[in-house]
Amino acid sequence: MQFLNAAIQVTEIALAITVLLPIAHTIGFVLFGDSRRLSPAPIAPIDLGPELEPETLAANIERAISKPVPAIAAAAAQPVAVLAVKPESVSCKKPKVSVLRKRCTAAGIRWRNAGPGGRHLRQDEMIAALS
Numbered sequence: 001m002q003f004l005n006a007a008i009q010v011t012e013i014a015l016a017i018t019v020l021l022p023i024a025h026t027i028g029f030v031l032f033g034d035s036r037r038l039s040p041a042p043i044a045p046i047d048l049g050p051e052l053e054p055e056t057l058a059a060n061i062e063r064a065i066s067k068p069v070p071a072i073a074a075a076a077a078q079p080v081a082v083l084a085v086k087p088e089s090v091s092c093k094k095p096k097v098s099v100l101r102k103r104c105t106a107a108g109i110r111w112r113n114a115g116p117g118g119r120h121l122r123q124d125e126m127i128a129a130l131s
Contacts, residue, residue, distance in 0.1 A: 100126040 095103075100123060104111040109129050111121040121129065 094123060094127065097123050103130055
C-alpha cells in the first residue's frame with residue numbers, strides 16, 4: 001500500500017513539472033524576452049607582445065640588475081652622518097615616606113624600629129630595601 005502511495009506521489013510530481021515547466025518558460029519569455037540577448041559580448045584578445053623564452057627572460061633580468069643606477073650608487077658612496085645620543089641624568093622625585101612605608105609593609109619588609117638604635121628606616125634605606 002505504501003509503495004502505491006509513493007508511486008502515485010512521484011507520478012503527480014512528474015506531471016506537475018511536465019505541465020508547469022513550459023508555462024514558466026513562456027512567462028519568462030514574455031517578461032524578460034529572449035534569453036540569448038543576455039549573454040555577454042565576446043571579448044577581443046589582448047596582444048601582450050612576443051612571448052620570451054625563459055632563458056631570454058633570465059638574460060634580460062641579469063643585464064638589468066648588473067647595471068647600477070647612478071643616483072643610488074652615488075648616494076651609497078657618500079658617507080652618512082651618525083646621530084649620537086647621550087643619555088641624560090634622569091631626575092625623579094623620591095616617593096613620600098608614607099608611601100614607602102606602605103610599600104614596605106605590603107612587601108613584608110620591616111621598616112619600624114629596624115635601624116640602628118631602634119630607629120625607623122630612612123627614605124633612602126626603604127628605597128634600597130624595595131629595589
